[in-house]
Amino acid sequence: MNLALLFTEDFVAADHALLAGRRLAHLHSVLKATEGDLVPVGLVDGEMGTGRVLRLTETEALLQVKLTDPPPAPLPLTLVLAMPRPKMFRRVLQTCATLGVKDIWLVNSYKVEKSFWQTPWLSEENLRENLVLGLEQARDTLMPRVHIRKLFKPFVEDELPALLKNTRALVAHPGTSSPCPTHIEGPATLCVGPEGGFIPYEVDKLIEAGCEAVHLGSRILRVETAVPVLVSRLFDAGA
Numbered sequence: 001m002n003l004a005l006l007f008t009e010d011f012v013a014a015d016h017a018l019l020a021g022r023r024l025a026h027l028h029s030v031l032k033a034t035e036g037d038l039v040p041v042g043l044v045d046g047e048m049g050t051g052r053v054l055r056l057t058e059t060e061a062l063l064q065v066k067l068t069d070p071p072p073a074p075l076p077l078t079l080v081l082a083m084p085r086p087k088m089f090r091r092v093l094q095t096c097a098t099l100g101v102k103d104i105w106l107v108n109s110y111k112v113e114k115s116f117w118q119t120p121w122l123s124e125e126n127l128r129e130n131l132v133l134g135l136e137q138a139r140d141t142l143m144p145r146v147h148i149r150k151l152f153k154p155f156v157e158d159e160l161p162a163l164l165k166n167t168r169a170l171v172a173h174p175g176t177s178s179p180c181p182t183h184i185e186g187p188a189t190l191c192v193g194p195e196g197g198f199i200p201y202e203v204d205k206l207i208e209a210g211c212e213a214v215h216l217g218s219r220i221l222r223v224e225t226a227v228p229v230l231v232s233r234l235f236d237a238g239a
């Protein structure tokens, strides 16, 4: 937690926030904060700044909050991700939030097991918790939006073309002939397949919708590795 993300419900006065639970535990055990210290904070979807620790007990921390700086610019990327297996999903979600991805579309694909959609990690509360962890890691406040589409064909035919408009549209697929571009200018839409990969029908549908199939070399990467590798190829660190 490189920043404590604050929500309106944390505020007990205009510039005073109370922390408990995970964020309090972090102040104690990792930051070893004491009264008077300044800790980095940010208001969800708002500015970042510092919190002066006015009171610190075992049950709560009272911070005097000063918000002064804008969060980092969002990554100009729409990520279309075949629903990963639950164990990996949580990590991928956190990584996406840390990398600055703000628009995540979780879609079905032939090789996504039906049971993946039953995971409790897809509940509103759990999605938010993992996105918060990712944002806090990065020092960012802008909450990503997660859209769930459990039917591949209607999504690709009816919704994807509008998402791709005015973006560099890519589907990462091993074995294709074009390498993934680097340092692109402007926004992109990127489709990443499931553990077993997109089937040829799905790749064809994505290409038909306007995506270009690209590869990352002959090594097959896990989804959790492929996403940061793709993002860092596409966008410069300052983006």
Ligand code: SAM
Pocket (backbone or CB within 6 Å): 171, 172, 173, 174, 175, 191, 192, 193, 194, 195, 196, 197, 198, 214, 215, 216, 217, 218, 219, 220, 221, 222, 223, 226
């Ligand atoms: N056996 C699957 C295949 O050949 O498509 C491997 C799937 S890989 C574990 C999961 C996803 O990560 C892929 O669908 C693709 O989107 C992305 N990916 C992983 N390695 C890649 C590579 N070398 N080139 C392009 N995409 C890759």
